[in-house]
Amino acid sequence: EVEDEIAVGGKCIYMVSDGTGWTAEHSVNAALGQFEHCLVDRACAVNTHLFSGVDNHERLMEVIKQAAKEGALLVYTLADPYMAESARQACRHWGVPSTDILGPITEAIASHLGVSPSGLPRGAPGRSYGLTDEYFKRIDAIEFTIKQDDGALPQNLHKADIVLAGVSRTGKTPLSIYLAQKGYKVANVPIVMGVELPKTLFEVDPEKVFGMTINPVVLQTIRRARAKALGFKKEARSNYSEMDHVREELEFAGKIFAQNPVWPVIEVTGKAIEEIAAVVLRLYHDRKQRCSMPRISKRY
Amino acid sequence: EVEDEIAVGGKCIYMVSDGTGWTAEHSVNAALGQFEHCLVDRACAVNTHLFSGVDNHERLMEVIKQAAKEGALLVYTLADPYMAESARQACRHWGVPSTDILGPITEAIASHLGVSPSGLPRGAPGRSYGLTDEYFKRIDAIEFTIKQDDGALPQNLHKADIVLAGVSRTGKTPLSIYLAQKGYKVANVPIVMGVELPKTLFEVDPEKVFGMTINPVVLQTIRRARAKALGFKKEARSNYSEMDHVREELEFAGKIFAQNPVWPVIEVTGKAIEEIAAVVLRLYHDRKQRCSMPRISKRY
Ligand SMILES: Nc1ncnc2c1ncn2[C@@H]1O[C@H](COP(=O)(O)O)[C@@H](O)[C@H]1O
Ligand SMILES: Nc1ncnc2c1ncn2[C@@H]1O[C@H](COP(=O)(O)O)[C@@H](O)[C@H]1O
Ligand SMILES: [Mg+2]
Ligand SMILES: [Mg+2]
Numbered sequence A, B: 001e002v003e004d005e006i007a008v009g010g011k012c013i014y015m016v017s018d019g020t021g022w023t024a025e026h027s028v029n030a031a032l033g034q035f036e037h038c039l040v041d042r043a044c045a046v047n048t049h050l051f052s053g054v055d056n057h058e059r060l061m062e063v064i065k066q067a068a069k070e071g072a073l074l075v076y077t078l079a080d081p082y083m084a085e086s087a088r089q090a091c092r093h094w095g096v097p098s099t100d101i102l103g104p105i106t107e108a109i110a111s112h113l114g115v116s117p118s119g120l121p122r123g124a125p126g127r128s129y130g131l132t133d134e135y136f137k138r139i140d141a142i143e144f145t146i147k148q149d150d151g152a153l154p155q156n157l158h159k160a161d162i163v164l165a166g167v168s169r170t171g172k173t174p175l176s177i178y179l180a181q182k183g184y185k186v187a188n189v190p191i192v193m194g195v196e197l198p199k200t201l202f203e204v205d206p207e208k209v210f211g212m213t214i215n216p217v218v219l220q221t222i223r224r225a226r227a228k229a230l231g232f233k234k235e236a237r238s239n240y241s242e243m244d245h246v247r248e249e250l251e252f253a254g255k256i257f258a259q260n261p262v263w264p265v266i267e268v269t270g271k272a273i274e275e276i277a278a279v280v281l282r283l284y285h286d287r288k289q290r291c292s293m294p295r296i297s298k299r300y
Helices: A022-042 A057-070 A081-094 A102-113 A133-151 A154-159 A172-181 A216-230 A234-241 A243-259 A273-289 B022-042 B057-070 B081-094 B102-113 B133-151 B154-159 B172-181 B216-230 B234-241 B243-259 B273-289
Strands: A011-017 A046-051 A073-077 A098-100 A162-167 A186-191 A209-213 A265-267 A296-299 B011-017 B046-051 B073-077 B098-100 B162-167 B186-191 B209-213 B265-267 B296-299
Touching: A011 A022, A011 A057, A011 B102, A022 A046, A022 A073, A022 B022, A022 B102, A057 A073, A057 A081, A073 A081, A073 B102, A081 A098, A098 A102, A098 B102, A102 B011, A102 B022, A102 B073, A102 B098, A133 A154, A133 A172, A133 A186, A133 B133, A133 B172, A133 B216, A154 A186, A162 A172, A162 A243, A162 A273, A172 A186, A172 A273, A172 B133, A172 B172, A186 A243, A209 A243, A209 A273, A216 A234, A216 A243, A216 B133, A234 A243, A265 A273, A273 A296, B011 B022, B011 B057, B022 B046, B022 B073, B057 B073, B057 B081, B073 B081, B081 B098, B098 B102, B133 B154, B133 B172, B133 B186, B154 B186, B162 B172, B162 B243, B162 B273, B172 B186, B172 B273, B186 B243, B209 B243, B209 B273, B216 B234, B216 B243, B234 B243, B265 B273, B273 B296
Parallel strands: A011 A046, A011 A073, A073 A098, A162 A186, A162 A209, A209 A265, B011 B046, B011 B073, B073 B098, B162 B186, B162 B209, B209 B265
Antiparallel strands: A046 B296, A296 B046
16 A cells, blocks of 8 residues: 555545644544455545645645645644634635544543643644653663564563464564554564474463464465565475475464463464454453453553 | 553543554544643543454443443444444433544545445454555565664665664664554664764665754753663763763764765654654655655555
8 A cells, every 4th residue: 555656546535634644544544444345456446645744824725725626535633723623614615525533532532521622733842752751661662572573582581561472474573563662562482393482481471471373374375475575495485385384383383372271372364463463452451450341441 | 651550530531442442542642642731740630441342232332331330431433333323322321422433534435435334343254454465565664674673784775665874862763663564664774973884874875864863962861761771881871871972973973964965864852753753754755756745645
């Protein structure tokens, strides 16, 4: 989906934010999931255009006029109520369909808290971020996770919040990184047939270890693509991606999981990284909280 | 903010999704930014609770009843229109204030495209993900980026989409990882006074290189925290985080940036990682597209 060419054909969606635009993009992506049946093969084509840092009236009008020209839908997040109202009115005036992503949720929270929103965009002068405990925690988690990738430094497994174990190409690395971005220190340990696992894996709190498993046919497909991309020689390739070997290695992993019944085993076949992350974190928090309804709780 | 204790005091926000819940969480986080003036020092306290994978009516009702008990605001994303309508009605019935995050944007896109939404949640049976080109591209980007971290493998700079250069603790690593998650291959190159930069840095397309700079006082604060965390000895610490050294090193970096005027220099002081990413990507796409209005375009 990441392409740079200017759209040729297809309906346009403009995403406009006084900030980064990631909130609008995330919501639009979720909603586009509802049109996959039609987006497949570009039966109905969609082009999105993200305009970030739109923090003054003039630029806002420029973008809306362009949206009118291109016949785009405009999705916006504008913290300043005057800017949001201007967007609404200009869209109506130029016949641009529009959706406010930030307004409704902000209003709901305002009346829930009994507090007025600041109306200040995230980049507004005088506001400062970056140096909170949360910021340092997240950076530490990312740096820790990178260093432990692919079984490196097994002596540090006890420092991890979450340990992932699974055979090659079950998505341990991208999952680790995704979780690290959310502030968790993650270590991942590859399971390779014939290679002994670090003994620290069996010494750490088993409640923080997660096994990953996958359908062998799907795994073979992924490994073939991988072997090709890496330019493996035919022989190395067959060991890595031949069906018998793939099955045996998954069985080998399955036995280890069976010997460690406290480890939850996550089935990753056909799941996106963020979906696997959701499953892991739900279990992780559930185990820590042991409350009746699994949930991830935070304080602000 | 990542804490596991059950709330003691504070208003509750329940986030409910038939999927991962990340969309609801992202929107709530953006909206909470509008209440920072009051969240600071927990003058008004907020507790969020994320319920993912709520894909049947029974569990939905359970969560809403609990929300009613806790006096929570309920924010939901439910793809199945019957589930979404049930949530709306149950919330009204039990007096739970609620906001639908997915419905309005999905409806807007539906009428824009002239196509009905599928109504299927992301985990619905029969749907498959994971093995698209986009999936492989993202994983490659993450693996590439991890391997190049902190100046490793300068011979690979020409393979990167984006190269970041800056002194230690300007946030190169978390920024690289954030961009990698979005599918960009990133390499980062540390600038250290007295250490020669890899010559490949000056051989690659200068349009993909970004310098990073930061206020010296803020950098010193970050470095002090870092030196303490790493348990640096006093002497090593002073070289790394003493003001004279910090200033000199930033000046050294500034000279290199001045000698390479095509590199944009990004001021990162007080910016969150996702804000810096937004700036970098806006420039990156703008340089590639050279169209009159900077924007990031994608095709679906
Ligand atoms: N920390 C924050 N403080 C104030 N406003 C924010 C914050 N984070 C996001 N926003 C606002 O929420 C909307 C979405 O942000 P973004 O995802 O950066 O486009 C924009 O209108 C931002 O100005
Ligand atoms: N690829 C997708 N296909 C269908 N629905 C999706 C997709 N991605 C997200 N959604 C829906 O969008 C909402 C938000 O998703 P999530 O961020 O996983 O909570 C949920 O109702 C999901 O079911
Ligand atoms: Mg936005
Ligand atoms: Mg959600």
